[in-house]
Amino acid sequence: MGCDIIVEEKHHVASRTKNKYTKNEYTGLPRKTGLALRFTGLWEGRCLRQFRGRRLAWAGLVAGVLLMAAGMARGEFIAVLYKASRICLECIGVG
Amino acid sequence: MAEVGPGGMGRIRRTVQFAALLITNGYWPGLGRIAIYSGPAKGVCVPFLNCYSCPAALFACPLGSLQSMLAAARTLPLYVSGMMLAAGFAVGRLFCGWLCPYGLLQEALALPRARRVRLPRWIRAPKYVLLALVVLLPVVWVSAGAGVPFFCKFICPAGTLEGGLVLALGRPELRVNIGWLFAWKVAVLTLFLALMPFIYRVFCRTACPLGAFYGLFNQVSLWRIERDRSRCRGCGTCVEVCPVGVPVVEKPNHPECIRCLECVKACPYGALAFTMTEVGKQGSGGTPRISNFKVRNGR
Incomplete structure (x- = not known):
């Protein structure tokens, strides 16, 4: 009986030591070891399932990209290039 | 250098910020000749403050481009606004924390105790007012037939530091044009530089219209x-x-x-x-x- 308790205690200690670096000591939940593991969304294959929770973001992102493309088609890239390639005295407060 | 948080994210973030600074301001010959880069990359807007009048700048500033195009065409520039929308919907204000060179400067100057300073809520309001003015004033405030790029002209301390001061110091022919406007802009820059050691990212939190814009997307970003x-x-x-x-x-x-x-x-x-x-x-x-x-x- 007493022996069982000792064995059980040893097993518990060993298990705790083993889990020290893999589990959170407060919660017992799997421990995350670095920031890289937090950026897991893309690589867990859950994108499609999670799409519904991010509909607005996806729609906005696509709309933004389409607007960019439309702007470039309208020649705005050249307009920005023209403006940014010259010193704007007024912009820097010298003019 | 400012104190790194207990999580140790500071070192990674600092590396990324320095890399962004070197990439977006990588035209070193420009610094030597005090002449700005005019290659095709200058048409690309980066999603953070980076004055295109800086001699080392390789890319365009979205706020400057937005204002100048609003001022010139009086229609919504789709290219710049689309880029800002896409960036906001993708990651919100991540660019402020990880890429903005002016943010890096503010963090570099901040004392460790600056992180503990809590600002009153009303102090956040000016940046939203400035955001509204950035869009409205270039359209409605017309001077000599063109709209006025209000924020760049009167406020932007990043532009004064990266563009105005460098060009004014390096090119004598520009110095003759210096007047009250330049003095005002240097005063604004000095004010923010003086506050930076004591208030963490004081410009971002109080006056940056681009940060205000991206902040609106924080709740809904991808x-x-x-x-x-x-x-x-x-x-x-x-x-x-x-x-x-x-x-x-x-x-x-x-x-x-x-x-x-x-x-x-x-x-x-x-x-x-x-x-x-x-x-x-x-x-x-x-x-x-x-x-x-x-x-x-x-x-």
């Missing part, structure tokens, strides 16, 4: 900070490490959050994640009350 309710114990570690005073437990995607991700790294329970997936939906319990938890734990 990648955002998610709090796993089943793991969060409301210990308040995230709130303590946040350098801009965001109530992370209640509102992890607060408009003021610059997404430095110190809170994500510091959370002892792994309850926070910067992710594009929903987490903790199955968890129980709502927002824990930090004060109650601290009392229960004798802290």
Whole structure:
């Protein structure tokens, strides 16, 4: 009986030591070891399932990209290039 | 250099910020000749403040481009606004925390105690007013047949530092044009430089219209900070490490959050994640009350 308790205690200690670096000591939940593991969304294959929770973001992102493309088609890239390639005295407060 | 948060995110972020600074301002011959780069890359807008009149700048500033195009055409520039929308919907204010060179300067000048300074809520308002003016004034304020790029002309301290001062010091022919406007802009820059050591990212928190714009998307961006309710114990570690005073437990995607991700790294329970997936939906319990938890734990 007493022996069982000792064995059980040893097993518990060993298990705790083993889990020290893999589990959170407060919660017992799997421990995350670095920031890289937090950026897991893309690589867990859950994108499609999670799409519904991010509909607005996806729609906005696509709309933004389409607007960019439309702007470039309208020649705005050249307009920005023209403006940014010259010193704007007024912009820097010298003019 | 400013104190790095306990999560140790500081070193990674600092490396990324320096890399962004070197890439976006990588035209070194321009600094020698005090002549600005005029190659095709200058047509590309970066999603953060980076004055295109800086001799080392390789890319265009979105705010400057937006204002100059509004001023010239009086129609919404689709290219620049589309880029800003896409950036905002993708990651919100992540660019402020990780890429903006002016943000890096502010962090470099900040004293360790600057992170603990909590600003009153009303001080956040001016940047939203400036955002509205950035869009409106170039359209309605017409001078000599063209709209006025109000923010660049009267406020932007990044432009004064990167463009105005460098060009005025390096090119004698420009110095003859210096007048009250330049003096005003140097005064604005000096004010912010004087406050930077004592208030962490004072310009971002009070006057940056671009940060205000991206902040509007923090709640809805594709990648955002998610709090796993089943793991969060409301210990308040995230709130303590946040350098801009965001109530992370209640509102992890607060408009003021610059997404430095110190809170994500510091959370002892792994309850926070910067992710594009929903987490903790199955968890129980709502927002824990930090004060109650601290009392229960004798802290």
